[in-house]
Amino acid sequence: MLETSGYPRLESRFRRALPSVGGPTTDQDVVITRNTSPPDGFTWKQASTRPLDMDGPTTRAFPRMGEDFSEKSAFSHLERVVERYPDKIAISDGSTCLSFSELLNAVQNLAGAIAGSTPPGKAVGILVGNTLWYPVAMLAAMRAGRPAVPLNPRDPFQRLAAISTSARLAAIIKPGPGKPAGWPDAPSVEWIDAASCTAATPGGGLSALPSEVPVDAPAIVLYTSGSTGAPKGVVNSQRAILQRVQQYVDACHFGPDDVFMPLTGPATIAGCREMMTPMLCGATLYLSDIESAGIRAARDNFEKWQVTVVYLVPALLRVLMNGSAPNTFSSLRIVRVGGEKILWSDIDRLRASVPESCLVQISYSSTETTGTQWFLPKGYQERGATVPVGFVLPGIEYAIVDDNACEVAAGDEGELLIRSNYTTLGYWADGENVPLQANSGNPLLRTFATGDLVKVDDTGMMWIVGRKGRQIKINGRRVEPAELELVLRRAPQVDDAVAVVTDSNELVAFAVPAGPGGSEFIAELRDLIRTALPPAVHPTRLHSVAEIPRLKGGKVDGVKLRELDRALNPQDAQNTPMARETANPLDIEGTAAAVWERILPGKRAVGSRWDDAGGDSLKLLQFVMELETALGRELNLDAFTVGMSFADVVRAASPGQVTSSSLVEASDPRPVLFIVPGSIGYGPSLAAFGAEIGNVARVVAVRYGDLNDLLKGHGTIPRMVDAVVDQISQAQPDGNVKLIGYSLGGGVAFEVAAKLVAAGRSVTFLGILDTNIGPGQHNYRERLARTAQRIRTHRVTVDRMILRALAKLFAQFGAEAVLARGIDWLKWRSFARTRFILRLELEEVLRMRAFGQWLAQPKPTLPITATLFRCRRTGVPSDLGWSAFVTGLNIVPIVGGHLDMLVEPYLSHNRPLIERAFAVSGA
Structure with a gap:
């Protein structure tokens, strides 16, 4: 919504201090735009009567939604679909899938859990990424009659927790029990495990479910970048979302044969539409997180799942289509493109990659309202650099006005105003909806000033020209420079800050340091931005300046700032x-x-x-x-x-940085061997070892989290085991598993084997590289000998040993977070080595502490034979304590010490022993 639209006849203004996200806002008040009556000087135009499927799949048969589709709840439509297709696959994310009947059961159970923990009228958060649980949670919240607030897991926790507080969330849904590590304590928030909803029988909260949920009540609250600097929650009703679904289906003739794979963020209005549509028309929804899986995996999924429908923002379209194989997108029949301006070169790139029969649908909308769509006819004559966004959708009245709220002539540009029963209900503040003022003659009719500058020709075709305010779109995500400014201005080392949008649609920030500031000043602000704002709001460039140039009236001189940016960023x-x-x-x-x-x-x-x-x-x-x-x-x-x-x-x-997500190729005859590293993580020694045995095994190195993950509680042995099992499942979804663990990694590998065996998988090789879990692991003579070996073989300096002792001291008193903050303050170049070593040593100390805790716990006996590669030790059992925990144990003596057995000259002797044991295991 455009809070300050500049139309005195359109709005009766009142000022209300909305709570900010993350603290107080600036001295700006939030202006809520309310329509009291149509302004003088123009009349509302009616939407086009053009058929939605014109130039589209007009001959394709499909089950129509019905004229009363948006009058009934989403859950009632899901029940109707389940009656038709109970056993058909509804949703899959590659690892889990639900049929429509299973989906209905999961939605009902999760709705009961929501209703049982969230009072009526209170909002529930959805902290789920682009996985199967997101659409389940969205539908469940609607069934429970509680407004849902999607939270993007990739946004900084600081921002998400602040949104949670501002929205007054009563509960948050996430995969797995309990709150995420690192999330601030909030006793008033209930955490709901999304995965628990797949039980065969309904939960105990079903009695709390309302018998009927009004379609005009708040349903989805989507937080977008706000012009005051604080994110704002846009409130949409089920009616508004269902209308988007119906118009999408009626235009594209969707049915049970269609396969959707949304590649947009789920916590967006486009994500809601792309997920709701297949579930309510009997199609199949496949979910893939492109930021985790990557472009290559996404392309593979188009072929693997035979995707027929995809929504793309232009930036992703360019990356996805460039260099793709000829048949990658052969199954597509509809590509919907929107989110930002579309260039004709984007259309050329798209049509060169998809089948000739594939239809291209262009759309324009915002979080607050629907807008336009059309099918781009083949051979359409290009006019201008950008593609027109089509014709205004049914259910909308619109006007295009100038700065004086007067209607512009056909073909002239002006701001687009929309009036409809389907626009946003208002904005979420203090746990309730602050509504837009409705039309006096129709309580459901609301007016929204989009802030978009458009032009419409005499046929009704619309083009997007630009923005009235400072707002921009980055990869389809709305960004307000004020949100970046607010974060920078709150920093104690900043006197003033301003963000501007360049002519090439880049976000650039300028900051005035409170004291002397050089490269450290910019580095500190970059770190602050990373922890407070999502990537879309990060500036392309950040400059330190002595002062912000201003005009005589005190306003920021945007022209001079853009000139300054060009001067500071030479492109020669x-x-x-x-x-x-x-x-x-x-x-x-x-x-x-x-x-x-x-x-x-x-x-x-x-x-x-x-x-x-x-x-x-x-x-x-x-x-x-x-x-x-x-x-x-x-x-x-x-x-x-x-x-x-x-x-x-x-x-x-x-080389050696092997991806854990690479699937085993049939053409590669080598068996896969997973290397589980020690407390220092996967380093040069293990990489060299993996390369050395590459002739007998395809080595995949698993990874642990970094210091940030350790501080969040992810450094326990069970959490490390979960991470390793996930990486094994991605790299080798089935077949016999072979793994070898070094030092601490031997304990992790043992627990990984136990988890895999419990899940029904076969572990045919478990190698343990000198991991001592028996009596003598706390032998001080051995520890002293190891310290001497570290100094001798790795040339560890005295200063490094001091830093290691410092890390141990802080960890001993549970003050590792304090030391980590101190490490972060060591920004100066002269401290770069100290910062690196101290972080490395603290990571190792924390992992070894977790290993010590694991040693004290009881362990199962695994029905497998393990192979222990044992260095020469004194005063410890020959089996290093392993015989009690496996049914069979082969002990292979090797040369060298614990720290150098995998490097030359010892590796030349030890490698054949390890390879022989690996081969004998049947690998």
Whole structure:
């Protein structure tokens, strides 16, 4: 909603201090726009009578929704679908699937849990990503009659917790029991396990369910970027969502043969529509998290699942279609494109990749209201650089006005106003809906000033020209610069801050330091932004300036700021070393730099961070994909983040960084061996070992979380085991499992084997590399000998031993979070090595503490034979304590010490012993 629309005759203004997310807002009050009567100077135009399926699939038969579709609840429509297709697959996310009858049961059970824990009228949060549980939770909240507030798990917890407080959430739904590690304590919030709803019998909360839920009550509250700097919750009713579904189905003729795979965020209005539509028309919904799976996996899923319908924002369309194989999208019959301006070059790229019979539907809407859609006819004559967004949808009255609230002539640009029964109910504040004022003659008719500048020709065709305010869209997500400004201005080291939108639709910020500030000042602000705002609100560039230029009246001089940005960000050729375009693929650094600078033109790779250079998550997906092509091998997508430096990129792309999500290829005859690392994590020694035994096994290295995960409680042995099992399931969904664990990893591998066996999988090789769990593990003579070995073989300096002792001291007193904050403050370049070593040592100490806790716990006896590779030790049993916990144990003596048995010269002796034991196991 445009809070300050500038139309005095459109609005009766009142000021109400809405609670901010994360603290008080600036001294701006929030202006709620209310329509009292149609303004003078224009009349409301009616929507087009053009058939929704015109130029579309007019001859395709499909089950129509009926004229009263939006008068009935979503749950009643689901019941109707279940009657027709009880055993048909409704939803799958690749690992779990539900038939329509199972979906109905899950929705009903979860609705009962919601109603039993959430008072009527109170909102429930949905902290679920793009998985099967999201649509289940959304439908369950509607059945329970409680407004649902989707929360994007990828947003910073600080922001999500603040939204939770501002929205007055009574409960939050998430996969698994309990609150996430790191989430602030909130006794008033009930946590509901989404996965518990699949029980065969209904739960005890069904009696609390309302017999009927009004379709005009608040149903979904979607938090978007707000112009005051605080996120705002847009309230939509079931009626509004069902109307979007009905118009989508009537236009595209959807039915039970269709397969949807949404590639948009679930916590958006487009995500709601793309998930609700297949569930209410009998189609199948496949869910894939593209940010986790990657572009290649998404392409594979189009073929694997024979997807017929997909929604894409233009930025994702460009990445997905570029370089795709000829038959990747052969099953598609409908591609819907929207979210931001669409270029004709996007349409050319799309049509070159999909079948000739595939229809392209263009749409325009916002979180608050539906807008336009149409099917782009083949051979349509191009006019201008962008594609028109189509014709206004039924159920809408609209007007296009200038700054004086006067109607503009046909073909002239102005702001789009929409009046409808289906627009937003209002905005969520203090746990209740603050409604838009309804039309006096029709209580359901509400007016919304979109803030979009559009033009409409005499046929009713609409083009998007731009925005009236400062708001922009990044990858289809609405972004208000004020939200970034608010975070920066609250920082104690900032005197003033302003964010502007450049002519190329980039978000750029300027900050005035409160004291002397150099590169550390910008680095600190970048870290602050990462912890407070989602990636879409991160600035492409962040500048430190002495003062903010202003006009005589005190307003910010946006023109000067844009000129200053251009001056501080030269784009001349000397900043883009073109020689790297032909870099040798064997030169990882040169190849990565060439791809980096191709995707982020003018941004020198060396010494840069991805997000500081203007990279976002979609560009990162493209970067990894192109880097894989250039290097000729797959990379571990999990190792790439928007906050990584170029040095991080080079490390992630180096050999030995094997992706745990790579499926076993039938053409590769080698058995897979999972390496479970020790307390220091997967480092050069294990990477070299994995490369050495590559002739007998395809080595997949599993990963542990970093320091942030450890501080959130993810560093316990059970959590590490869960992470390893997940990675094994992704890399090798079935078949015999073979794994080997080093040091602490031996204990983790043992528990992983126990979990796999309990799940019915066969573990045919369990190797344990010198893990001592028997008497003598606390032998101080051995510990002293190990310390001496660390110094001798790894040339550990005195300062590193001091830092390790410091990490142990803080961990001993449970103050590791305090030390971590101290590490984060070591931003200065002269402390870079100290910061790195201290973080590394603290991670190892915390993992070893978890290992010590595991040693004290009882352990099961596994019905398998393990192989213990034992270094020479004194004063400890020969089996290192393992005989009691496996039915069979082979002990293989090896040479070298605990820390150097996998490096030369000892590896040359030990490798054949390990390979022989691996081969004898039947691998």
